[in-house]
Amino acid sequence: MNTRNTRFIWASLVVLIVLAMVLTACSGGSQQAAQADPFENIKRIQTAKVLKVGTGAGYYPFEMIDKSGKTVGFDMDIAQAMADALGVELQVVDFKDFDAILPALGAGQIDMILAGMTITPQRAQAVNFSQPYFQSGQSVLVNNKHKDAVKNVMDLDQPDFTIVTEQGTTGDVAAQKTFKQATIRQMKGGNEATLDVCNGSSDAFVYDQSFIAVQAMQYTQCVFPLLEPFTKEPYGVAVRAGQPDLLQWVNTFLDSYLISDAYTDSYNKWFVDSAWLKEVDMPTP
Template identity: 30%
Template structure:
């Protein structure tokens, strides 16, 4: 056998071996990606753990102490469609992303808006809800203010620590003072007590508080700010989870389920008598 024929025979054998190896390698890769997916972990454990932070009407407690709200409806529907149980893990807002990354729960479903800064640490699904923020102000302290008047060292804002309004306030009103609290309710209370001129929050909270305390509070501008999408947040490097969550949100959007649930909690009053203040 000449050297050329031997070389050709070796090349053909190598090609055949490579052809046999490629399918096995591809299958191993698929299996590896699947085993690393939080979706597979959820299916294996039979439960999805959802991190959330308490704020109306996304998530709150009713008079019996049970968790209710838009996020609870979303989480329970997601679990039902996955054929698993659901466990909600209430977590402070400023610690919710670190808790996700450390594995304390599988996904955040808590009205979290998509931002580039958060995207450096976590991955996001497609939006499942859209909302905007409005200013809620103390009437006596701000009557006659223009939007520009709020950007002053003499003006104090209050906001929930780590939440999107903090960044919006700092961006829109960099000259103003900012007090931060762990709960939305504390921020509103500061404005109600006259310790802060205003706060910002996602609707419908500002409009609800303005109706509730109409003598003291009001929404000074018929305008929403930084309207954007809220999405599921999950650990990075999980294309299987991204695919499943996006497909689920797409189905629930097309069928109108998400809109119906969102309208119930954000536009209706039927639930309010059953919820603790």
């Protein structure tokens, strides 16, 4: 056998070996893809026997701590119904710093977020949102000393007015966009901001309509509300990106829940009846 033929044979063998390795790798990858469980995230929760839901207690009446120390509210009714549907226990993880809740979801510390969270394009870059389960908007709580002068939202946009917001919320974003002359000051929590307006340290507080309505009922001696929303904001359940099975399950669950008696009963309990106010400790001015 001459040298040229020998080289040709060896070269052909090398090509065949490489092709075989490539085909084997592709076949293995295809088998792994075929074996991937399309419901792995749902099954993970069921295997762990617990649904971890992140929230920010203190947003009345969506999530708050009652006198027994339990987290209750409109969102918590949804969370419990989800846990029941999955056949697992509910574990509520309360975040004092609302800015920390999205990173916690991304890190896998919680399974989803139910926190009266507005669906926004910015947040949707970090998480996947369910269909809306509640429609809200931004309203304003105003110190009583301005009752005669302030009749609408834009009456607040004056150089000598201070408007407070909760850091990291859509209320803060809306205030920054809407009020160009007034001073905007960020605070850590909604209750803190309410009391700041009540004691006269600031003039008004921008926050979600339902929260403003509750606070106005509690502190009539020092504040009044402008309840007509000046924004439109849908709330959604947030799940970690890359979990299509869990997102689909949440949407399917909401399809049924939103037309159920359970949803109606929950809505009436937290937004129509005020008996729950006796079950929670409201901050005092």
